[in-house]
Amino acid sequence: MIREEYQKKCVTADEAVKVIRSGDWVEFAWAASVAGLLDEALARRKDELYDVNLRGGVLLTPLACIESDPTGEHFTWNSWHLGGRERKWAQKGLAYYIPLKYSELPRYIRENLQTDVVAIQVAPMDEHGYFSFGVTVSHYAAAIEKARNVIVEVNEDMPRVHGGYDHMVHISKVDYIVEGGHRGLPVLPSAPASEIDRQIAAYVLPEIKDGACIQLGIGGMPNALGQMIAESDLKDLGIHTEMLVDGFVDMVEAGKVTGRCKNLDRGRMVYSFAAGTQKLYDFMRDNPSLAGYPVDYSNLPFIASQIDQLISINSALEIDLTGQVCSESAGPNIISGAGGQLDFVEAAYHSKGGKSFICLPSTFKDKQGTVHSRIKGLLTLGATVTDTRPTVQFVVTEYGKVNLKGLSTWQRAEALISIAHPDFREGLIEEAKKLGIWRKKSK
Numbered sequence: 001m002i003r004e005e006y007q008k009k010c011v012t013a014d015e016a017v018k019v020i021r022s023g024d025w026v027e028f029a030w031a032a033s034v035a036g037l038l039d040e041a042l043a044r045r046k047d048e049l050y051d052v053n054l055r056g057g058v059l060l061t062p063l064a065c066i067e068s069d070p071t072g073e074h075f076t077w078n079s080w081h082l083g084g085r086e087r088k089w090a091q092k093g094l095a096y097y098i099p100l101k102y103s104e105l106p107r108y109i110r111e112n113l114q115t116d117v118v119a120i121q122v123a124p125m126d127e128h129g130y131f132s133f134g135v136t137v138s139h140y141a142a143a144i145e146k147a148r149n150v151i152v153e154v155n156e157d158m159p160r161v162h163g164g165y166d167h168m169v170h171i172s173k174v175d176y177i178v179e180g181g182h183r184g185l186p187v188l189p190s191a192p193a194s195e196i197d198r199q200i201a202a203y204v205l206p207e208i209k210d211g212a213c214i215q216l217g218i219g220g221m222p223n224a225l226g227q228m229i230a231e232s233d234l235k236d237l238g239i240h241t242e243m244l245v246d247g248f249v250d251m252v253e254a255g256k257v258t259g260r261c262k263n264l265d266r267g268r269m270v271y272s273f274a275a276g277t278q279k280l281y282d283f284m285r286d287n288p289s290l291a292g293y294p295v296d297y298s299n300l301p302f303i304a305s306q307i308d309q310l311i312s313i314n315s316a317l318e319i320d321l322t323g324q325v326c327s328e329s330a331g332p333n334i335i336s337g338a339g340g341q342l343d344f345v346e347a348a349y350h351s352k353g354g355k356s357f358i359c360l361p362s363t364f365k366d367k368q369g370t371v372h373s374r375i376k377g378l379l380t381l382g383a384t385v386t387d388t389r390p391t392v393q394f395v396v397t398e399y400g401k402v403n404l405k406g407l408s409t410w411q412r413a414e415a416l417i418s419i420a421h422p423d424f425r426e427g428l429i430e431e432a433k434k435l436g437i438w439r440k441k442s443k
C-alpha cells in the first residue's frame with residue numbers, strides 16, 4: 001500500500017513546482033537542506049510567476065530562483081537568519097531578514113504566517129512511510145501543518161536521523177515526491193579558531209565541570225572551545241544545543257560525552273539542525289545517541305533551563321558599556337540574525353548551576369584596516385540589540401571575564417572597560433564620563 005502511494009505521488013521537479021502560484025509563501029530551504037532540483041525547476045518558471053515569497057535561512061549554497069531574478073520581481077527571499085550569501089542578497093535588495101527568536105519559529109508559523117507550500121529536502125522513506133527530515137528538524141513539522149501543498153525532494157545521501165518528535169513526515173501528508181538520487185550535502189567547514197579565540201575559550205573552560213551540559217553557538221570561538229574540551233580532562237558532559245556541528249563529534253570521539261547527568265533526554269544529544277562536514281553527517285546517520293527535535297523544544301528557555309548546569313557559549317559583534325549586546329548587525333546592516341542566542345542566554349541563566357557566556361574579541365579590524373573597540377560607549381547607530389542588558393551574564397574577551405548580573409551602570413562600565421583592549425580603555429572612560437555612568441570616586 002505505502003509503496004503504491006509512493007509511486008502515485010512521484011513526479012518530476014517541473015511537475016511538482018506547478019503547485020506554486022503567484023503570491024504564494026513557500027517554506028523552502030534551511031542550512032544544509034536545500035531541495036536543489038525544486039529550486040532549479042522553480043527558477044525555470046520565473047517568467048510565469050510574480051511575487052512568490054520564499055522563506056528559509058542559514059543558506060550554504062546558492063539558490064537558482066533568487067539568482068536568476070536580479071529584479072526581485074518574481075521571487076523574494078525572506079531569511080530567518082542570514083548566511084554570507086544571503087547577506088550579499090540583502091545588500092542588493094533581494095533578501096530581507098525576519099526578526100526571530102528562534103524558539104518561537106514554529107509558533108510564528110502556526111499562529112501568524114501565510115504558508116502555502118512547503119518544498120523541502122528529506123531522507124528516503126522508511127518501510128512505514130516516514131521521511132526523516134535529516135539534518136534539519138527545526139520548524140518543518142509546523143510548516144507542513146499549515147501548508148496547502150507539501151513537496152519533498154528525496155536525497156539518498158540525507159542521513160535518516162533519530163529524534164524526539166516531529167522529526168519526520170508521513171507520506172500521507174505529502175502531495176508530491178521528487179526523487180533526487182544521490183545529491184550529497186553541502187559542507188560547512190569549521191571556522192578556524194584564531195589565537196584570540198583560544199585565549200577567550202581559555203577563560204570559559206574552567207567554568208565547565210563534569211556533569212555540565214553544553215550549547216555552542218556559531219563561529220570560530222565556539223569551535224576553539226569545542227577543541228579545548230576535546231583535549232581537556234573532562235569526561236562526563238551532556239549536549240543540548242540548537243545547531244549540531246563537527247566540534248560536538250570531536251568531543252564524543254574524545255570520550256567526553258556521556259549525557260549521564262542530563263535531567264532531560266538522559267544519554268542523548270539534543271539538537272534542532274546540523275551543518276558541518278561529511279564526518280558530521282556520517283555521525284548522524286541512524287545514530288540513536290542523537291535526538292533531533294523541533295526548535296521549540298531544543299531552544300525554548302522554559303524547557304532547556306530544566307537541564308542542570310546548562311552552559312551556553314555564544315559570540316557577539318559589539319557590546320555597549322551598560323551591557324547591551326549586538327550579535328546580528330553592523331549598525332543598520334544585517335550581518336546574520338538573532339537566531340537562538342537570547343534563548344540560550346536565558347535558558348542557561350535559569351538552569352540550576354547554569355551559566356551563559358557572551359564572547360567577543362576586544363577589537364574588530366574593518367576592511368580599510370582601522371581597528372575599532374567592540375566594547376563601546378554606545379552601540380553603533382542602528383545596531384540591533386540581540387540580548388538586552390539585564391539578560392546578559394558573563395562577558396568574555398581575550399583580556400578577561402566579567403559577570404554583569406546585578407551590577408549598576410557604573411559597575412558595568414568599570415567591568416567592561418577592564419576587559420577592553422588596553423589601547424581603548426582611556427577613551428572608553430572618557431565616554432563613560434560623558435554618558436554619566438562613570439562613578440566620581442573611580443580612578
Ligand SMILES: CC(=O)SCCNC(=O)CCNC(=O)[C@H](O)C(C)(C)COP(=O)(O)OP(=O)(O)OC[C@H]1O[C@@H](n2cnc3c(N)ncnc32)[C@H](O)[C@@H]1OP(=O)(O)O
Pocket residue numbers: 084191216217218219220221241242243314315316317318327328329330335336337338339340341342344364374
Ligand atoms: C547555531 C547556534 O547554536 S547559534 C545560537 C546562537 N545564535 C547566535 O549567536 C546568532 C548571532 N551570532 C552570530 O550570528 C555569530 O555568532 C556572529 C555574527 C556574532 C559571529 O560569527 P563569526 O562567524 O565569528 O563572525 P565573523 O567574525 O566571521 O564576522 C561575520 C561578518 O561580520 C563582520 N563583522 C564582525 N564584527 C563586526 C563589527 N564589530 N562591526 C561590523 N562588522 C563586523 C565581519 O567582517 C564579517 O563580514 P564578512 O563576512 O563580510 O567579512
Ligand SMILES: CCCC(=O)O
Pocket residue numbers: 057058080081102218242243337338339340341
Ligand atoms: C537561526 C539559526 C542560527 C543561529 O541561531 O545562530
